[in-house]
Amino acid sequence: MAGARRRELKKLKRQIYKSRIQQMRGQHVHTTFDDLQKKGASTPTGFFGISSLDTALPNGEITAGAIHEFFPASYNDFPAALGFTLCILQRLIQQKTMQPPSILWCHKLDRTEFPTLPYPPGLSFYTSPTLRLLTVGSRREEDMLWTLEEGLSTDCNSLIIGVNAGTEKIYDFTASRRLSLRAKRTGNRLLLLRPYSAKAELGRVTTTTAVTRWEIASQTSQPVKYINARTPVPGNPRWQVALTRSKGGKTGNWILEWDYETFSFHLASLLADRKSPARPQPRNYPTNTLTTERLYRTGN
Amino acid sequence: MAILSGITKGMSLTDARALSRDLVTEKATPTRDNSRLKQLALWCLRFSPLVTTRGPDDILIDITGCAHLFGGEEAMMASIANHMKSFTLTARFGLADTIGAAWAAAHYAQSDHTIIAEQEQEDFLAALPVSALRLETGITQRLNQLGLHQIKEVLRIPQAPLTARFGTNLVTRLQQATGKAAEVLNPLQQPPDYELRHAFIEPVRNLELISVALGDLTQKMAGLLTAKKKGARRFHLRLFRVDGHMEQISVGTSRICHEASHMLLLFQEKLSSLGAEIDAGFGYDLMTLSAFEIETRQDEQSAWTTSTENLEENFNKLLDRLSNRLGVEQINHWQPAQSHIPERAFKYVTMTTPTASSGKEASNNASRPLLLLAMPTPITVLAEVPDGPPIRFEWRNKQHHIIAANGPERLAPEWWRHDLEGSQQTRDYYYVEDQDGHRFWLYRDGLYERPKDQPRWFIHGFFA
Known part of the structure; x- marks a missing residue:
């Protein structure tokens, strides 16, 4: 009898305790929210953390369920384009817009100068070293597109990266439409690295259903000088990033720097000592006129 | 015709031409003959799973437990003979309890179709020449020189002196032919654990019809596997052409599979990707579906929620489809390796490789290239x-x-x-x-x- 009563009592106590906690929690949330409102809370940091760039993106984000295309500006810029793509991937993981990702890396096996698979120890520069990639190689473009489609249509991959460094023959509007429809259904993103030879200037029709299209060129970094060193040390990687298509956003042109310690982008800032010669100075070394915070805007 | 005009084996071409003016000659193509023979042997898989080729012109079929499917031994032999005739091949058939006796029957019997009843191979062999024992020509010649022309004469001699004089080969062959020693038939293809067949009434050339029949077969196979609580990792689809050719399409799965839909999907993808490459010839009259690498299936609880297990299953299905289309070796993930030399610091391994739990995590090293x-x-x-x-x-x-x-x-x-x-x-x-x-x-x-x-x-x- 006494046991039953005790049990009853315990139950009651627990209920009271629970309700109190709930109360406290509710109050807490309420006040903080209020506080934020009063302070005119700063908008949450955007995708890139650079306001001019974030406003140019459609809805300020790398849209889920869509294709995003990346072009190297020239043949030699392939590593830069790949690096930038990986930085985007890291930002996506950081923004928690994605579950801890399972990433499907589809690449076309071609006889190119550049390998199409990343060197895993080097990945830590761009993204978390514990990243798990499933790589799928295909010899023909048809197979690669098929793999992309299959990857997009299952709900077990959150991100698909397609890398084609060789030649592109059959990827066109129809193919991209097919891929986007699949992506839209599952909400997966496709980051597609296309060969530089497929760029519009080289006489190909390149209308695709990509939501954003980027063009990446390497830029000289801001070298770090040490007192005793004969040559300066390369600084953080810098790229000239052009957003040439942004559906519902704006296009533009930026010079970005990737900070691998904080995994964040910065706008490359002005070099104070412009004339400081880097040793050894090559004859036709272009003066670094592009290192500025000014934006080069094109389009609307 | 040629034999009638007196031409024999080993004659020089000029002599033969002299005997018969309108002699048709062909260049010998041993490698091509061999590959054709192999193709024909593969086609014979429709009669039994244990088939192999021997020498330049022999096909061995182990029909143990198969004859009743074709209406008995005689009917089966007649059926095979009919097919061979329709391919315009002249073939001789021998059936016996042992490989040696069957070989002798096919090569040395009076009739083209010889069936030796159970346990009677010794009586049959007795009357044949010693060359019916599949011996090297040297041994046969020496036996003949000693006056041993027929097998019954050899059988009478005790084995020990025979071994001493001619080596172990003669005695082994003798015992194999009479059934006193075992002989292994090394099959061209591994026999399947389960096999289902679907015969078409008319030869079929259309891939769509094959797909339909395949749907049927996969359903049956799934039923069979489910009933026995098994699953398989490899499936073969064999298409037998009426003109003696066999097409084989195989798919593998990363986990044991017993679902008809999954099997069908994998096969259909293979079929559609092969598409034009498949030459249907005059059509297929039989197809079989066989299952390999059978394992007992664990009971799985169907998930309450769309939890990670479901994802896992989807993921495995995706893997299967990718690896069947592109090849298993193209689907990789990477593992760190125990080396500081850059090119050996990691390796890309296939998905089937177990994850080596080497404690070395990829170091957070910014000095390595992308x-x-x-x-x-x-x-x-x-x-x-x-x-x-x-x-x-x-x-x-x-x-x-x-x-x-x-x-x-x-x-x-x-x-x-x-x-x-x-x-x-x-x-x-x-x-x-x-x-x-x-x-x-x-x-x-x-x-x-x-x-x-x-x-x-x-x-x-x-x-x-």
Whole structure:
């Protein structure tokens, strides 16, 4: 009898305790929210953390369920384009817009100068070293597109990266439409690295259903000088990033720097000592006129 | 015709031409004959799973337990003979309890179709010449010289002196033919654990009809596997053409599979990707579906929620489809390896490789490039001797002026490993940036201060 009563009592106590906690929690949330409102809370940091760039993106984000295309500006810029793509991937993981990702890396096996698979120890520069990639190689473009489609249509991959460094023959509007429809259904993103030879200037029709299209060129970094060193040390990687298509956003042109310690982008800032010669100075070394915070805007 | 005019085996062509004016000659093509024979043998898989080829012109079929499916031994032989006739092949048939006796029957019997009843092979063999024992010609000749022409004469002699005089081969063959010693038939194809067949009434050329029949077969196979609580990892679809050709399509799965829909999907993808490559000839009259690598299935609780298990299953299905279309070796993930030499610090392994739990995590090392060349490319470099960073280098006919460099990072070779090829010199790695902002990973193989070394420069990787 006494046991039953005790049990009853315990139950009651627990209920009271629970309700109190709930109360406290509710109050807490309420006040903080209020506080934020009063302070005119700063908008949450955007995708890139650079306001001019974030406003140019459609809805300020790398849209889920869509294709995003990346072009190297020239043949030699392939590593830069790949690096930038990986930085985007890291930002996506950081923004928690994605579950801890399972990433499907589809690449076309071609006889190119550049390998199409990343060197895993080097990945830590761009993204978390514990990243798990499933790589799928295909010899023909048809197979690669098929793999992309299959990857997009299952709900077990959150991100698909397609890398084609060789030649592109059959990827066109129809193919991209097919891929986007699949992506839209599952909400997966496709980051597609296309060969530089497929760029519009080289006489190909390149209308695709990509939501954003980027063009990446390497830029000289801001070298770090040490007192005793004969040559300066390369600084953080810098790229000239052009957003040439942004559906519902704006296009533009930026010079970005990737900070691998904080995994964040910065706008490359002005070099104070412009004339400081880097040793050894090559004859036709272009003066670094592009290192500025000014934006080069094109389009609307 | 040729035999009638007196032409025999081993005659020279001129002699033969002299005997028969309108003699038709063909060049001998042993390799082609052999491959055709093999094809025909594969086609014979429709009669039994245990089929192999022997010598230049023999096909062996083990019909143990199969004859009743074709209406008994005689009916089966007649059926095979009919097919062979329709391929315009002249064939001789022998059926016996042992491989040796069947061979002798096919080669030395009076009739083209010989069936030797159970346990009567010894009586049958007795009257045949010794060459029916599948012996080397040397032994046959010596037996003949000794006056031993028929097998019954050899059978009468005790085995010990025979072995002493002719070696073990003769006795072994004798015992194999009479059934006193076992002989192994090494099948061309591994026999399946389960096989289902679907015969078409009319030969079928249309792939769609095959798909429909395949749907039927997969359903049956799924039913069979489910009833026995089994699952298989490999399936073969065999299409038998009316003109003696067999097409085989195989799919594998990463987990044991017992679902009809999954099997069907994998096969259909294979079929559609093969598409035009499949030559249906005059059509298929039989198809079989066989299951290999059978394992007992664990009971699985169907998930309440769309939890991770469901994802896992979907993921495995995706893997199956990718690996069946592109090949298992194309689907990889990477593992760190126990080495500090850049090209050996990791490896891409296939999905079937178990994850090695080597404690070494990928180090958080910003000095490694994003892309690494599988083979370092030699380049010409202008650099200060002995160990200054590069100033200029030429790669792909283009001059790269270096404006910033980080290094050297010195990596000693793995002296404790002797199985390695290539240069085993100390490397100095530099991270350099050229005037256009491209970033490279270069190294000098060998040190100038070591008299034995021969320093050379290589490009090994690219930074973004």
